Amino acid sequence: MLKSLTPLLWFLFSAGGTVAALLFPIHFLVTGIAVPLGWLEAPSYQSVLDLAGHPLTRLYLFVLICLPLFHAAHRFRYTLYDGLKIKHLTLLIVTVCYGTALVGTMAAAYFLLSLL
């Protein structure tokens, strides 16, 4: 079954890698560094809620969360193979990596839908 999923997993890897490369640096800089250090003022809760209320924003956030999750899961799987030489644990590694990405995706869908 893993074999037949391989093209899909590689597609998610490259799509997620592109999303993470183009969009993560600025989001991380703003949310993770600039706002906590006080370089930028965080917008009010209400204005963030209004922004997230728009369906396009929610679609954007869904893509922003789930594609990079699958990218990271796929890449981390092969890092474990090459780096730690534990290819014989394939089933466990695959379950943990893609399982995390899948649970994260479902959680993102759930929270974004409950923003309605």
Next chain:
Amino acid sequence: MSSQPHYTAYHPKWYRRPVSVWWWLERWPYTKFVLRELTSLPVGYFALLTLWQVRALVEGEAAYQRFLARLESPAFLMLNIICFGGIMFHALTWFHLTPKAMVVRISGKRLPDAFIIFLNYVGWIGLSAGIVLIWMRG
């Protein structure tokens, strides 16, 4: 006397140089490769952080303020600064790898690698500027 061929459990093993788990520290290109692969950790982390932020947003204003306050703690700041380095490493290596993974031909001529890399940077700067504008407007 009929003798059956006799097999033993011992099969000759070809000599293989044992590879240490730390093979990737032997040379800089290997180290760079492993560091690039390890950017999956900060990428996954930031995706989950964004998920956590969305959850806080759903739970209400108090939860959202708690989320913002937590990111101001020194531990999170340190973690985020390190992970930001990882995310930047991912972005830059990704931009430089795309022309190798994706060959674009226009009327039979291959687009030069440098041009595709340049387009990546243009897109990156444009999108980042757009996101900051939307963010500032609230």
